Every structure is written in C-alpha cells, then in structure tokens.
Amino acid sequence: MAATMYRSQDRIIAGVCAGLAAHLGLGVAVVRGLMVAAGFLFGAGVLFYAWLWLFVPMEGEAGAASLASDGGPRLRLFRPAPVAVPGVAVPGSRDVPGSPAGSVVRAPRRGVGEVLVGAGLLLVAGAIMSQSFGLNLPFGTIVPLAVIAGGAFLAWMQLDQTRRTGLLNAAKADTPMALLRLFGGLALVVAGVLVVVNGTGSWNLLWPSVLASLAVLAGVGLVLAPWVLKFWREFQAERAGRIRETERAEIAAHLHDSVLQTLALIQRRAANPQDVTRLARAQERELREWIYQDAGRNAGKLVARIKEVCAEVEDLYGQAVDVVAVGDADLADKGQALVQAVREAVLNGVRHGGTAVSVYVEAGPGGVDVFVKDRGPGFDAAVVPADRLGVRESVIGRMRRFGGLAEIISSPDGTEVRLHLPATDDDE
C-alpha cells in the first residue's frame, strides 16, 4: 500500500482508479468495476470519482519532475554526463530533454472514446427503458444537467491535461485542440445553466439569454482583466525566481560534489605530484565541460565523442590529451569507428610516447581528418611485430574497413597518426 495517493499515468479517464488501486493494494480492474457499480447507486461512484479527480494530485506532478522537464537543456547540464564504456559504441547523447511524462501519456488512452460513448448509450438506454416501465423521468431537468456535466467534463479534462504536463508549461494551453475543448466545455456549461435557471427547460429562450450572459461575462472580464494579468505576471515572476533558486542550488550542489571533493583529495595526496596533476586535470576538464557546454554546441556529435574518449584515456594514464577541433560532423556508424580508432591511437601515444598528446580534428565537406601526435621516442612502423594488434588492427585495419585511411609517421621527435574518413552521401 502506497503512503500517499497519486493519480496514475496509466489511465482511462484521469487515472483515479489506477491510483486508488495502487493506494489500496487492490487490482485495477476490481477498483474500476466497483467504481462503475457505485456509479449506478444514484451516481455515488461518479461523484466520488470527480471528487478524487479534483483533489488528488497527478503522479510526478509535484515539484522536481515538472521543473526539470520545463527547465530544458540548461537543467540537463546538471545531470552527470553519460559514462563511456570502453569498446562499446555509445549512441551519442540521444536523451531528449523532453518531459518524462510526455512520452508515457499517449499509449494507455486508446479506447477512451469508445468507453465513453458506450457508457452514454447505456445511460440513454436505461432512461428509455425506465420510461417504458412507467417511470416518468423529468427530461426537462436531466438534459440540461447532463449538458452541464458534459461541459464540465470537457473543460476539466483540459485543465487536467495542462496540469499533467506540468502547470508551468503554459505553452500547451495554446494548441487549437485544447482551446476548442475548453471553450466547448464552457459553452455547454453556460447553455445548461441557463436552461436550468430559466426553469422552463425550454430551449426557445436560449439565444437571448446566451447573448445577455455573454455580455455580462465580457463586462466582468474587462473589469477583471488587469487583475488577472497582474496575478499572472506575479506568478511568472515567482516561477522564474524559483527556477533561479533551483539552479543556484544545483550549481552549489555540483561544486560541492566535484570541486570541493577534488580539492580535499588533492590536499590529502599532496605528496604525490602525479596524482595531484591527474586529479586537477580531470576536475578542470569536468568543470570546463560543465561551464562551456551551455551553448549546446557539439551535443551528440563527432567532436564531443572524440573529446569524451580522450578524456577517458587522460584519466586512465594521467597524461594530458589536448583536443583541438575545427568544424563538426554527425556521428554515423563510420564515425563510431573513427572514434574508436582515435581512442586506440591516443592510447598508443600515451602509453608508448609517455608525453602529452595533441589531437586535432578537422571536419569539412570532404570528410573528417584526425591527427594524433605525441612527442615520445617514436618507433618504426615497419618493424612492429605482426602480433601487436593495437595499431595494425584497431587503427589501420578499422579505418580501411570503413573506407578511410590511416597513416603512421614516426620519428625520434615523436609519432603522428593521421586518420582520414571521406564523407559519403549517406551520412550527411
């Protein structure tokens, strides 16, 4: 049994039954059945349903989730970067910053229309049957009430929709369908109320009354508009303030988790210069990434991946790997192969060169060139034993399989691995 009750995302109408089922620890079907059955007890079930719908919050609606989905790419930065697994192709950073709720919503709503139509037909059939059994139903009252209920349902459905995607996401209310629903619901309610108030149950007086009430509503709206506007602005300002506050807290938390921890570690390892360098370097890179990635450049692109693997090697060996990139390209399958080849070349440079390694990436319309240079003692590519798979297979072989070229130039001043991957039509 769940402590707090939430309406479920797995819903037919508003997720009340599923939420109630989770809350009580019963089966969803049982709760739904009971609710429908109770509906026939003078509408008790319907009233209970409506009451829960109004007062029970939607799952994931409160606080953090809706803020995160609203914050978009900026807040995305605060999440840890995807960890690269050596040798495994990570398909870029494809995580869409969309709301977690957004992707789940659509599926379980199939059949809602059919269910509603069926229920309506059942009600009508019941009414007709009871009439034929001699019960005199006051249609003059029932029809307007039904119209009011239908209108309220439509309008609330809309309200619920905006609440579900997060109250903050005001843009959603602007879609034509949503507006249509809202105003359709309003019109139905107004019409129903008017007919009831007329008391006659007649539709003859409807048009004049509608016009009159619309005029009144317009007048009231005109008077209230400045207040509404003011409240809206205040709400927006408060919301912006809250977002800023959240961001500040996130930054503080990030600095605490990263920089402060690293500084503490550095103090403890002060005796070991290599550890200190490595820690400082890794922290510097992480912080840089965090600060400058803001513009959203390079996300999910080749350069970002190459930087990632270089960072990984840097961490492994505590040797600086500087990446300079000009242009960028999309990360197709061939790009993945190139990234792996670069990783191998950098590893080789760090391991055997034993110095800082420079990586230069140039992506243009003609293809991608990558140069990996170290300043180690160098080696003779011709005399590398055949069983040394590293360079021969992972770099040269891999590039060749994907239609690219690899070249290794080594001298006593250092070694340079040159990789070229021509552009093709399929990976624009």
Added chain:
Amino acid sequence: MTDTAIRVVVVDDHAIFRSGLKADLDADLVVVGEAATVEEAIDAVSSTRPDVVLLDVHLPGGRGHGGREVIAGCAALLPETKFLALSVSDAAEDVVSVIRAGARGYVTKSISGAEISDAVRRVAGGDAVFSPRLAGFVLDAFGTGDVAVEDELDKLSARELEVMRLIARGYSYKEVAKTLFISIKTVESHVSAVLRKLQLSSRHELTRWAADRRLL
C-alpha cells in the same frame, strides 16, 4: 634578438600564480612589475614600459572587460610593448577578443616555465605566439576551405592555412618549418600575417562567427 634582458610585467589577480610564474621564468627575463587589477596594470605598464606584458584575460576592476581593457588603456605604448595573453579559459570569446584587442599571442596557464619563457622571447622579438587551440579558432573562423573573397585580409593564403593546420596539430614552429621545407623565419612571418588578419579582418564570416560566440 639582443642579448639584454627582456623586461616583463606580470598581470594576474592571483598572487600565488604571479610568484609561481616569476620563479618559472628563465633568468634572462626580468620581472619589473606586477599588477592584480585593470587599473594597477595600466599604471604599472605605463610607468615601467616593459618589453612584454604577461596578461591574464580575466581581471577584476575597470569596466569588467579584464585584459582587453588593459590593452586598450595602454594603446599608446602598443608598438613597443607587446602583450601576451594568459588564461585558464580556452573559450573562443576570451581568446579571440583579447587577440583582436591587440595581444600578440595567447597561451594557457598550464604551459611549462620553459615554454612560457620561449613564448615571451618570441613575442618580444615581434613574432606571434599561437597555441594549437588558437590556431584551431583561426581555422574555425576563417574556414578551412577555399573561398573567394575580395579583400585579402579576409582570407588565409594556402600556405597560412597549412601553417595553421600544423600548429593546431601540435607542431612547434621548428617542426612546421621542417615539414613545409621553409625557414623558421618564414613560419614566423606567416603566423604574424595570420595574427594581423585576425586582428584587422572585418570579413562577414568572421563577424558572424564572432557574433555566434557573443564576441561582439
């Protein structure tokens, strides 16, 4: 280059970094002044008239423009006094704005003592100092392809492109010279030409590139 000592002013808001840098510099480089803010820096440079100013890009004081403002404040001394920008930041907006303000080169703070001494000597001798990253920015800004432009200022020559590419790949000037079968002096003149273009060009693409990165 003359055999007299090169006079240097170090501008950085961190005292620890200044003293570390002073200790690291070779013996033929004499630090004649230090400054921690924009105002102090302009005073120190104007009064000591050094050969080279090692200038941090981010400085407190002034109107908040840091190193750029110091160079602007010392504009009268510019041909004799050379500025070498130093920064922990390698963001394009920091690097390119200080170069366009008139600095003769740019190095990151993680550079070693020997390398920085070398860079200071080179700047004092009238040459430009390009880090691989700065070369990368230049290639990014001017484009690596062959484009038709009217003003020669707006385009890198084929040779300049080659030199920039090699520097971006981590080659030293000496290695560039060896690879292209030209003298180091020629490499230096190419680099200086690129620096001049970077400072003076008003090319459309460069402007847009800069605007994209909020440099303007």
